[in-house]
Amino acid sequence: MTLYIVATPIGNLDDITLRAIDVLKRVDLIAAEDTRHSGLLLQHLGIKAKLFALHDHNEQEKSQILIDKLKAGLSIALISDAGTPLINDPGYHLVKACRDNQIKVVPIxxxxxxxxxxxxxxxxxDKFCYEGFLPAKSKARQDSLLTLINETRTMIFYESTHRLMDTLxxxxxxxxxxxxxxLAKELTKTWETIVSYxxxxxxxxxxxxxxxxxxxxVLIVEGHSKIDNEITPNVINTLKLLQKELPLKKAAAITAEIYGLKKNQLYQVGLTLEK
Structure with missing residues (x-):
């Protein structure tokens, strides 16, 4: 009666541990985000196993089925399409349900x-924060970034082809x-690219x-430095209030004078707020 959380390769199929292979061979059932995609990995590893589809759209509904199987004595492995399950992938509801039912959960x-x-x-x-995917819509994405403007830790984001340039x-x-x-692109794959700018x-x-x-x-962004000009929530609020009554250029200039900041930087922030 054990749920194994098994990390799988993010590109190069050789990036799988001996322990992961052993677990995938031994378990009674493998819960996979995409059974067709995971089937290719299992075929590569020479593993014949019964697959169970568990993805974002059915996880809450199907978790109880897996809990019942675990309670009946089955061992189950959870895998995602690539990488470590639950890190921007399904699995949270299942793991929580296992914890609530005193079912053993083992990380691989x-x-x-x-x-x-x-x-x-x-x-x-030494200190970093994982932000995953930013919101798809521009306004919500900008609002999220504004909350991180003074984040001192290194920030980690995921992004897709279609939203990369808008996010940047x-x-x-x-x-x-x-x-x-x-920017780290296609990690461990043939066209892996890592550039710093x-x-x-x-x-x-x-x-x-x-x-x-x-x-x-994957986008790795340096955290806020005390050397940088400090744009606090108070600065943003002041700029927003002034923008309601004044042209952006004037609002940015007044805000910059109040807080001792660079007006060009505030002008750029104001442009984003206007969008």
Missing amino acids: PGACAAITALSVAGLPS NDMQAIFGVDKPIV RVGELIEWLNEDVSRQKGEF
């Missing part, structure tokens, strides 16, 4: 795109053109060749 560690990217980024790694443009507007950022330079580099904008991305 391995690949994780966020940690893999952080390990080679060359940015501070919003980061440039909120964090400033000179914010250090590392200022956010404005990164946008230029990506625009030079649109093929660079395709793939699965």
